Amino acid sequence: MTALRVSAASDILAGAGAREEGMEPSAGELFWGWPRIVLAVGYGLVFLAGLTILLAADPNGLILMLAAATGVAFIHRTWLGIVVWIYVLLAGLVAIGSHDDLGFYGVLAGLGFGLLALPIWKRRPPALRPAYYWQPPQSPFAAPATMPALTPLPVVDPIRDPASAPEEEGTLGQEPPPRIRTVGRIQILTTSGDITAGLMGKPVVGFLWLYLMARSVRTPGDRLTRASITDEVAHGVTDPRGRLRGYLRDLSRLPEPLGSMVKVDDEMIGFELGDQDADFARLKSLAFRVRQANGTLDKDLVSQGQALLSDLGDGDFLPGFEDMEKRVTQGRGVAGQLVAEVRVQIDGMRADVAVAVATALLDRGQAALAVSLLEPIVARSHERDDLARTLINALRDSGQHARAAEIRRRFAAGSEN
Numbered sequence: 001m002t003a004l005r006v007s008a009a010s011d012i013l014a015g016a017g018a019r020e021e022g023m024e025p026s027a028g029e030l031f032w033g034w035p036r037i038v039l040a041v042g043y044g045l046v047f048l049a050g051l052t053i054l055l056a057a058d059p060n061g062l063i064l065m066l067a068a069a070t071g072v073a074f075i076h077r078t079w080l081g082i083v084v085w086i087y088v089l090l091a092g093l094v095a096i097g098s099h100d101d102l103g104f105y106g107v108l109a110g111l112g113f114g115l116l117a118l119p120i121w122k123r124r125p126p127a128l129r130p131a132y133y134w135q136p137p138q139s140p141f142a143a144p145a146t147m148p149a150l151t152p153l154p155v156v157d158p159i160r161d162p163a164s165a166p167e168e169e170g171t172l173g174q175e176p177p178p179r180i181r182t183v184g185r186i187q188i189l190t191t192s193g194d195i196t197a198g199l200m201g202k203p204v205v206g207f208l209w210l211y212l213m214a215r216s217v218r219t220p221g222d223r224l225t226r227a228s229i230t231d232e233v234a235h236g237v238t239d240p241r242g243r244l245r246g247y248l249r250d251l252s253r254l255p256e257p258l259g260s261m262v263k264v265d266d267e268m269i270g271f272e273l274g275d276q277d278a279d280f281a282r283l284k285s286l287a288f289r290v291r292q293a294n295g296t297l298d299k300d301l302v303s304q305g306q307a308l309l310s311d312l313g314d315g316d317f318l319p320g321f322e323d324m325e326k327r328v329t330q331g332r333g334v335a336g337q338l339v340a341e342v343r344v345q346i347d348g349m350r351a352d353v354a355v356a357v358a359t360a361l362l363d364r365g366q367a368a369l370a371v372s373l374l375e376p377i378v379a380r381s382h383e384r385d386d387l388a389r390t391l392i393n394a395l396r397d398s399g400q401h402a403r404a405a406e407i408r409r410r411f412a413a414g415s416e417n
Contacts, residue, residue, distance in 0.1 A: 035116055036075055042113040043068040043075075046088060049106075064091065078117060085114035178257065180278040183346060184315025186210070188258070195255050204233055205250045207328045210318055211335045212262060212271035217280050217317075218342045223270040232333035280317065280346060282308060287349040290356045297360040305357035306373065309350065314376040317346045351377060351384050358390050367397035378407075385411070 050064025071084040092106020178195075181187040188196050200206040208229070215222045226244060233247060234240035248269070251262045263270045273281060286308055289301065297305070318339050325336045354377045358370040374391040381387045388411040395404035 039075060039081060039113060039116055040072055042109060042116075043071040043084075046071075046084075046109065060091070064088070081117035082114060085110045085117055089114065177276045180273075180276060182213075183279050183283075183317050184313045184319065186318060186320075190255070192255075195258070198255060199258065202250060203324060204247055204328050205254070207324050207335070208233060208247055208251060209254070209258065209262065210321065210324070211338070212269065213273070214318060214321075214335075214339050214342050216271040216273065218338060218345065221270070223265075223268040226267050226269060229269060232329055232335060235329075235332060279308075279312060283312065283346065283349050283353070287352050290353050293356070295356065295359070297356060302357055302360045302364075305353050306369070309354055309357065309373060309377070312350060314380055317343045347380065351381055351387055355384075355386050355390050358394060362390075362394055362397060367394045370394035371398055371400070 047065050047068035050061040050066075050068060053061030053064065055061070067084045067087055071081055074080045087110075088106055089110025092103040092108075092110055095103025095106055097103075178188055178190040181189075186196060186200075187194065188199060199209060211232070215224065226241070230240045230244050234243040237243050248262070248264055252259045252264075257274070257276060261271055261273060261276070263272055286301075286305060290297065290305065293301065321339045322336050325331060325333070329335065354374055358374050361367070361370040361373070371391065371394045374387060374394060378384075378387045378391050388407060392404045392407050395401070395407065
């Protein structure tokens with residue numbers, strides 16, 4: 001059966017409040033900041049000084065030239081730069097002891113540039129812009145009696161298996177977990193506000209965080225090597241491992257708990273959601289419970305399914321991710337393909353829940369509610385005859401025979417193709 005799918009334009013950067021210009025670059029993108037530029041000039045001066053000394057038939061000039069060339073080649077190595085400038089300082093002191101006036105300049109250069117080589121000249125991270133809490137849009141298909149108002153930061157997750165929920169949830173004074181939305185839009189809410197713009201303001205860091213999260217959604221506990229991530233975001237650059245270290249450092253400095261979700265274990269890197277509240281995790285948990293119910297859903301499970309499906313809507317997982325991937329990697333890596341696989345998983349779980357909940361509603365004589373639940377999902381389903389059949393039955397039970405016949409003809413034509 002051919003899927004009938006309507007593409008919706010989604011701009012991940014605009015949705016996050018980021019701009020094409022004026023974005024805060026990551027630490028990896030600031031490789032040639034002002035300290036390194038000044039240090040490179042200093043190494044050039046040392047090289048010229050060494051050349052002058054060498055032309056004066058002093059072999060020590062060759063050592064200075066080699067030290068300067070090494071400093072430039074490994075300018076990203078802080079400890080090596082400090083060693084070079086200590087040598088320049090000592091050479092200046094020796095020259096002073098030999099009554100050479102140029103030694104004074106060597107001492108000044110060693111001290112000044114040596115201090116500049118220390119890893120203390122860090123750019124402060126930008127303050128997060130204040131934002132408002134997100135309120136989920138009301139679905140035109142949801143009935144008021146079955147769609148409870150969703151607060152942006154629920155203390156108790158209504159979808160989580162009660163047997164696995166910690167007893168201390170809901171304790172007075174305990175901070176609720178951040179709420180992460182990935183289906184239909186990308187949004188991260190904490191008790192301090194919406195921090196989505198803070199994540200997306202650094203495009204490479206935001207891309208990496210979302211990519212690692214998507215891998216964990218596809219395969220829980222997934223890990224990949226530094227080399228694999230380097231191929232995604234630092235291919236063909238000078239010192240790719242150093243660039244990756246900068247990105248990982250920026251990831252670790254994200255507002256908590258976002259930074260701690262990224263797990264770095266030597267050469268292996270992964271993502272752990274933990275106990276945080278995410279829409280994909282609630283969908284996965286509910287889909288599992290629905291399968292365990294074997295077609296017999298109680299009233300509470302039906303209500304939870306209606307609320308979650310209305311909240312998710314019919315949007316994509318990580319909408320607009322391809323735009324970010326194209327900007328960061330020029331489409332060179334495999335991140336977009338992986339996100340596409342996760343979208344198929346999300347669509348499958350959403351369809352499973354929809355069929356089960358709609359069937360339960362039909363058994364209760366609530367055909368109109370079943371129709372409103374199924375129609376937006378059927379339009380984007382892939383090879384799901386059960387969805388189409390359930391929708392047709394719901395349309396007939398609600399008296400919409402013409403619409404039922406139209407759906408039957410449409411999907412019959414699609415299956416023949």
